[in-house]
Amino acid sequence: MSKIYIVGIGPGNPDYLTKKAIEKVKNADITVGSKRAINLFDELNEKIVFNVKDLTKKLEKAVDLAKSGKKIAILSTGDPGFSGILNPVKEISKEKGFDIDDIEVIPGISSLQLAASKNNISWDDANIMTFHGRENTENILSTINNGKKTIALPSGKVKDMAKFLIDNGISKNRQAIICERLSYPDEKIVKATLEEISKSDFTYMCVMIIYEK
Numbered sequence: 388m389s390k391i392y393i394v395g396i397g398p399g400n401p402d403y404l405t406k407k408a409i410e411k412v413k414n415a416d417i418t419v420g421s422k423r424a425i426n427l428f429d430e431l432n433e434k435i436v437f438n439v440k441d442l443t444k445k446l447e448k449a450v451d452l453a454k455s456g457k458k459i460a461i462l463s464t465g466d467p468g469f470s471g472i473l474n475p476v477k478e479i480s481k482e483k484g485f486d487i488d489d490i491e492v493i494p495g496i497s498s499l500q501l502a503a504s505k506n507n508i509s510w511d512d513a514n515i516m517t518f519h520g521r522e523n524t525e526n527i528l529s530t531i532n533n534g535k536k537t538i539a540l541p542s543g544k545v546k547d548m549a550k551f552l553i554d555n556g557i558s559k560n561r562q563a564i565i566c567e568r569l570s571y572p573d574e575k576i577v578k579a580t581l582e583e584i585s586k587s588d589f590t591y592m593c594v595m596i597i598y599e600k
Contacts, residue, residue: 389458389489390490391450391480391490391491392458392459392491392492393461393472393473393491393493394411394461394463395464395465395494395496395497396464396465397496397570398464398496398501398569399423399464399568400570401427402570403501403570404495405494409428415459416433417432417434417457417458417459418432418461419435419446419459419460419461420434420435420436420460420463421462422438424462424464431460435448435449443475446472446475446479447483450483451483454483463495465497466494466495466496467493467494467495469497469515470519470540476490498569499515499538499539499594501570501594502564502566505576506564506566506596508538512535513538514531514533516538516539517540517542519542528552528555528557531552531597534599537595537596537597538595539594539596539597541593543591545565545587545595546584546586546587546589548595549563549584549585552597553585557581557597558581559582560581561580561597562580562598563580563581563595563597563598564576564577564595565596566593566596567593568590568593571592
């Protein structure tokens with residue numbers, strides 16, 4: 388039976404995998420994902436590994452395989468519905484004539500959720516956003532200035548995001564928390580001003596929390 392499971396794998400530590408995610412991958416004919424994502428699973432059948440450069444090509448191949456009758460599990464970091472691969476897979480499926488009703492999403496724990504819990508922040512007291520693909524500067528700034536904490540996925544380097552905010556009128560003294568490599572053994576949580584962050588280096592695996600004292 389043709390089926391695509393878009394499986395949220397959480398922040399990267401196997402402790403945050405759901406039983407449902409493990410079950411769907413175990414029973415899939417083919418699992419598609421990054422090397423880091425695939426390595427989280429002990430039991431899987433055939434696999435297809437993608438990277439940033441060939442992501443679209445591999446997703447297209449996954450949809451073609453599903454159309455041929457295979458059960459496909461596509462791994463998505465965090466939760467597929469937030470800055471994940473749900474939308475790209477749906478768009479490719481429409482282009483290729485694969486029935487959207489045959490796509491099932493298995494939600495995962497996002498790094499935003501983990502960042503909030505690590506810092507004792509309630510979801511109903513925060514803005515949740517991603518800077519990925521955001522070009523509306525005015526909208527970003529108005530959100531950050533609405534008096535709530537903002538939990539966000541940066542786009543590119545964290546220090547460049549800090550510079551972007553400062554250059555667009557956010558105070559260089561605005562407080563922020565950088566949650567880096569959450570759930571990994573080398574996890575770090577750094578509290579600093581935007582100015583200090585703009586002069587520091589972090590890996591790409593970060594969540595920013597921007598707030599006022």
